[in-house]
Amino acid sequence: MTGARNLDKSATAEALGKTVAEKSELFQRYSYYAAFAQDAGYEQTADILMATARNEAECARQGLAHLLGEVDPVSFLDMAVAGEHVDRTDTYPELERLARSEGFDEIADYFRIVAEAEGKHENMLGLVRDALRHGQTLEGRTVAYSAVDMAQIMLPAQANVAGYVHGGDLMKLADNAAWVVACRHARKNAVTANVEEMNFHSRVKVGDLVLMRARITYAGRTSMEVRVDVRAEDLLSGRRVEALTAYFMTVALDAQGNPARVPPLIISTREEHKSYEEGRARYEAKRRARRP
Numbered sequence: 001m002t003g004a005r006n007l008d009k010s011a012t013a014e015a016l017g018k019t020v021a022e023k024s025e026l027f028q029r030y031s032y033y034a035a036f037a038q039d040a041g042y043e044q045t046a047d048i049l050m051a052t053a054r055n056e057a058e059c060a061r062q063g064l065a066h067l068l069g070e071v072d073p074v075s076f077l078d079m080a081v082a083g084e085h086v087d088r089t090d091t092y093p094e095l096e097r098l099a100r101s102e103g104f105d106e107i108a109d110y111f112r113i114v115a116e117a118e119g120k121h122e123n124m125l126g127l128v129r130d131a132l133r134h135g136q137t138l139e140g141r142t143v144a145y146s147a148v149d150m151a152q153i154m155l156p157a158q159a160n161v162a163g164y165v166h167g168g169d170l171m172k173l174a175d176n177a178a179w180v181v182a183c184r185h186a187r188k189n190a191v192t193a194n195v196e197e198m199n200f201h202s203r204v205k206v207g208d209l210v211l212m213r214a215r216i217t218y219a220g221r222t223s224m225e226v227r228v229d230v231r232a233e234d235l236l237s238g239r240r241v242e243a244l245t246a247y248f249m250t251v252a253l254d255a256q257g258n259p260a261r262v263p264p265l266i267i268s269t270r271e272e273h274k275s276y277e278e279g280r281a282r283y284e285a286k287r288r289a290r291r292p
Contacts, residue, residue: 007067016067023060027053043238077129084122088115117270124266140264143215143272146184150177150212154204154232165204170230170244171195177214178226178248185216185224186252186262193223196282198246204232210243217247217272218279219265224250225279247282 007013030053037046092115099108131138150173158169175192182190204210211231218225230244254260267273 013067016063020060020063020067023056023063027057027060029053030056074129074132077125077132081122081126081129084118084125088118088122091115092118113270124268138266140266141185142266142268143217144268146181147213147215148177148180148184150180150214152210152212154206154208154210156206159206163206165206165208165210167200170200170204170210171198171246173210173212174198174214174228174230174244174246175248177212177228178246178250181214181216181226182224182248182250182252185219185265186260188252188254188260188262190224190250190252193249193251194286196225196247196249196286198244200244202232202241202243204243207235208232209235211240215275216265217275218283219262220280220283222252222259222261223283224252224262225283226250227275247279249283249286 007016030049034046034049034053037049092111096108096111096115099105099111127138152173154165154169156163159165175195178192179190209232211233212228213231214226214228216224217227226248228244228246228248229242230246231240232243233240252260252262265276267276
C-alpha cells in the first residue's frame with residue numbers, strides 16, 4: 001500500500017482526494033435515489049441503485065487507503081475532533097448566516113442542526129480519543145452494536161385454516177429478536193418484562209418470508225427497551241408489507257437470576273436520541289403506573 005508520506009503534496013494525492021470526495025458523494029446520491037425508488041415501488045431500480053452506491057463507497061474506501069496509509073487511531077481522532085470543532089464553531093454557523101441573509105430560513109435551520117450534530121460528534125470523538133490515550137474504552141455500547149436483522153419462512157404449522165399466520169407466532173418471533181438484542185447489549189441473559197405498543201399492520205400468509213429488524217431504543221440501570229419491526233415478503237412477487245411493530249421492555253439477569261446492571265446506551269444520531277427520549281418516557285410512565 002502506498003503511504004501518505006510518499007504522496008504528500010503530489011498531484012496524485014490531489015487526484016486521490018478529489019476521487020474520494022466524488023465517490024463519497026455519489027454513494028450518498030445513489031442511496032438517496034434508491035430510497036425514493038423503493039418508496040415508489042420500483043424494487044429493481046432501488047436494488048441496482050443501492051448496489052451501485054455500495055460500489056462507489058468501496059471505491060472511496062480504497063482511495064482513502066492509498067491516500068492515508070496506516071493511521072494511528074489517536075492521531076486520527078485528534079484531527080477528527082479538530083475538524084468537527086471548526087465545523088461547529090465556524091463553517092456551519094457561517095453557512096446558516098448566509099442562508100438566512102438570502103431568505104432561505106429552512107435551509108438555514110438545516111445548517112444549524114448540522115452544527116449541533118458536529119458538536120455532539122466533537123464531544124463523543126473527544127471522549128473516545130481521551131480513553132484511548134489511557135489504554136481504555138468508553139463505558140457503553142452503540143445502537144448498532146446489538147442490532148440484528150433476522151428472517152424466517154412461514155410454514156403451515158404456524159397458520160390458521162385460512163392460511164394466515166397466527167398473531168402469537170409473530171409475537172414469539174419478535175420476542176426472540178428482542179431477546180437477542182438485549183443479550184447482545186448487556187452480554188447477559190435477559191427476560192421480557194412487558195410489551196409496549198404492539199401493533200399489527202398487515203396479515204402474513206404461509207410461504208411469506210418474515211423479516212425482523214430489532215434495535216435497542218433505551219437502556220436504564222437494569223432494563224432495556226427494544227423496538228422490533230416485522231415485515232412480510234411474498235417470495236414470488238417480491239412485495240413487502242409492514243406486518244408488526246412492537247416495543248419490548250427487557251431486564252438483564254445475572255448468574256443468580258437477579259436484575260443486573262447494563263451498559264449505558266451511546267447515542268450517535270438525532271433519530272437515536274429521539275427514540276431514546278421516547279423510550280425513557282414510556283419507561284417512566286410504566287414506573288409511575290406501578291406506584292401505589
